[in-house]
Amino acid sequence: LRALHKPLPLQMALRLHSTQASVACRAVLLVAAQLDVPLEVVPVDLRAGEQLTPQFLAMNPQHCVPTLQEGDFILWESRAICTYLASKQQSALYPPDLRQRATIDRLLDFDLGTLHYIFAKTYVGRNLKFIINRSVIEGKQEAPHAEDLKKLDEALELLEKFLSNSTFVAGKQLSVADCCLVATVSTCEAVNHNMKKFVKVAAWLEKCKQTLKGYEKYNTPGLDMIKTFSEMQKKSRKNKTATSSQ
Ligand SMILES: N[C@@H](CCC(=O)N[C@@H](CS)C(=O)NCC(=O)O)C(=O)O
Structure with a gap:
């Protein structure tokens, strides 16, 4: 069992197929970036x-x-990649303590199955086919449904509760769960979802923006693209409404 916790040498190049x-x-x-692990990014x-x-x-x-490629080892699912990289580095971002780990896993699952799921359904499309779905680019995207907006607010309200007496999402220490949730929550902000009532979430997001290494380099350019898509969709919906009411 002890061998499980031995750090593996990062000799092999790590390639990340990424968008x-x-x-x-x-x-x-x-x-x-938090781990200072160099990734060779292959744009897809x-x-x-x-x-x-x-x-x-x-x-x-x-x-x-x-999709991560390390020699002949291939791994996809972002959260599995995050915990793999942090475990490999024996990093406090994913500590060996079982209960701390389990708490971080709970937050990662909350992101995957609850917050990011409903965000994507609300703003990306009810069929959940992101980016490759040409309707996003061509502005044929449906407007967010009221019931999805409500569920997204409920998920954000839960995150607000999780942050009520903890500095980071899984406790006092920054963890991989913060990085994953920061990517999701900053994207909610980028599509102009009304975040005003989530005061703790806003404060935590701001702290992460200020303290996460490489935030500007790794998160901001993608958010700018999302902002542009989102504006395009809104404009195209407005034009369509104007044309159909003529
Ligand atoms: N749960 C997966 C989601 C991966 C995913 O759906 N990626 C999208 C881009 S955000 C994709 O590659 N879509 C292309 C496709 O499915 O063909 C993760 O967290 O890695």
């Missing part, structure tokens, strides 16, 4: 379908980014 606008890719890049153009090429599918049949 800048992706929440999941930004989370991994933020974790790698999802709109051009680069994730559907035979080579990509041979590596990852689920055809998604981020």
Whole structure:
């Protein structure tokens, strides 16, 4: 069992197949930056379908980014990549203490299954086909549904509660869960979701923006792309409403 906790040498190059606008890719890049682990980023153009090429599918049949490549070891699912990198480095971002780990896992699962899930359903599309879904680019995206907006607020309200007496999402220490949730919550902000009532969330996000290494480099450019998509969608919906009422 002890061997499980031995740090593995980071000899092999770590390659990350990634797309800048992706929440999941930004989370991994933020974790790698906190760990000072160099990643060779291989950009994947999802709109051009680069994730559907035979080579990509041979590596990852689920055809998604981020995908980590370390020699012949391939790993996808951003949160699994984050915990793998932090464990490999024996980092306090994912400490060995079982209860601390379990708490961090709870927050990672909350992000995957609750917060990010409802964010994507609300703002990306009810069919959850991100970016490659041309309707996003062509502005054919439906406006957010009221019931989804309500569920997103409920998820943010839960995060507000989790932060009520803790500095970071899983306690006093920064963890991989903060990096993942920062990527999601900053994207809620980028699409102009009304965040005003979530005071603790706003304060935590601001603290993370100020303190996370590489925040500007790894999160901001993707957020800027999301802002542009979101504005395009809103404009196109407005134009459509104006045309149909003429
Ligand atoms: N749960 C996965 C989500 C991965 C995912 O859906 N990635 C999207 C971009 S955000 C993607 O690669 N879509 C392309 C496709 O599915 O073909 C994670 O956290 O890594």
